[in-house]
Amino acid sequence: MEARKALAKNIKRYSPREKANCKRKFLRFFPKGFKDSTYHTWERDYKWDAHLAWEESLPRSEYKRLLLAEKYLEIANRAVRIETKTNLLFSFEKMALRDAVKSYEGAKAFAYGLFDYVYGSRPFKVRFNRFIEVLASLPRKQTRVLTWPLLTVFGFIADPSQHIFLKPRVTKIAAEKYGYDFHYKSKPDWETYQSYLNFAAAVASDLKDLKPRDMIDIQSFMWVQGSEEYDEIMP
Numbered sequence: 001m002e003a004r005k006a007l008a009k010n011i012k013r014y015s016p017r018e019k020a021n022c023k024r025k026f027l028r029f030f031p032k033g034f035k036d037s038t039y040h041t042w043e044r045d046y047k048w049d050a051h052l053a054w055e056e057s058l059p060r061s062e063y064k065r066l067l068l069a070e071k072y073l074e075i076a077n078r079a080v081r082i083e084t085k086t087n088l089l090f091s092f093e094k095m096a097l098r099d100a101v102k103s104y105e106g107a108k109a110f111a112y113g114l115f116d117y118v119y120g121s122r123p124f125k126v127r128f129n130r131f132i133e134v135l136a137s138l139p140r141k142q143t144r145v146l147t148w149p150l151l152t153v154f155g156f157i158a159d160p161s162q163h164i165f166l167k168p169r170v171t172k173i174a175a176e177k178y179g180y181d182f183h184y185k186s187k188p189d190w191e192t193y194q195s196y197l198n199f200a201a202a203v204a205s206d207l208k209d210l211k212p213r214d215m216i217d218i219q220s221f222m223w224v225q226g227s228e229e230y231d232e233i234m235p
Contacts, residue, residue: 018179019206022225029224033210034217043220046086050157051216053082058158060119067115075111076101079154088153088165092143100138100145109134118158125190132188151188156215164200164215166193167223174226175199 030036034044057078066075080098083089089097101107113134120127135146148166155163168184175182180202183195200218212218224230 015179018177022174022178022221023207025230026221026224029230034212039220043223044216047088047157047160047216047220050082050086051160053085054158057082063115063119067111070108072104072107072111073101075114076107079110079114082157083153086153086157088156088167089149093147093150096140096143096145096147097150099141103139106139109138114154118155124162125194128190128193146188148186148188148192152193156219160214160216162215164196165219166196170223170226171196171199172226174222177225178203178222 027033030039033039058075063075066072080094080101083097084094101110113131116122117127117131117134132146132151135151138145148168152163152166156165168186172182172184175184178199180199182199183192185192199222200215203218203221204212207218207221212221
């Protein structure tokens with residue numbers, strides 16, 4: 001959270017009323033904020049469970065062991081199984097990923113690319129851009145593999161203290177309602193993700209009284225603002 005707080009210092013502040021409206025909406029659904037039991041049931045628990053599954057199935061040591069043993073298909077299958085238990089990706093994105101890693105070469109590229117993205121030591125911007133290249137290079141059967149949700153979902157699952165999941169339409173609506181100038185491009189690039197991290201830093205700073213724990217809480221707060229499902233069940 002410290003890196004996001006540092007980023008927030010340089011972020012232009014927008015209308016306090018817009019931020020207050022977003023916070024009120026969140027608290028109407030979840031009066032106890034991020035500690036609310038309904039919040040845990042609807043938003044947090046399944047994402048955190050996916051993270052725990054990742055830590056059990058693909059921690060750094062185990063992931064590295066599988067790479068050294070050239071178990072690329074096993075790595076890809078484990079990652080896919082973990083994500084499948086969430087509702088983060090659309091069905092066509094899940095299918096595109098499964099098709100892309102069915103082959104040995106596809107699974108190998110994905111396995112090495114994802115390891116570097118999550119566990120690599122190079123600057124994050126470098127790893128992020130490299131993972132874009134990896135996903136763009138994967139075999140494509142019907143739909144493309146390189147989408148914002150597919151690009152960001154595994155980092156979010158593996159390390160929600162640093163990575164955040166990007167669902168474009170909902171995030172753009174959330175930014176508009178929040179009054180944040182989110183610089184979005186449909187073609188994945190670092191500048192958009194950096195802008196999104198800045199947005200997350202601003203939200204984390206503004207909600208410090210609610211004590212968000214990680215990017216799961218921040219992404220969930222944004223989801224409440226931008227998702228039609230919360231408008232449909234507005235209390």
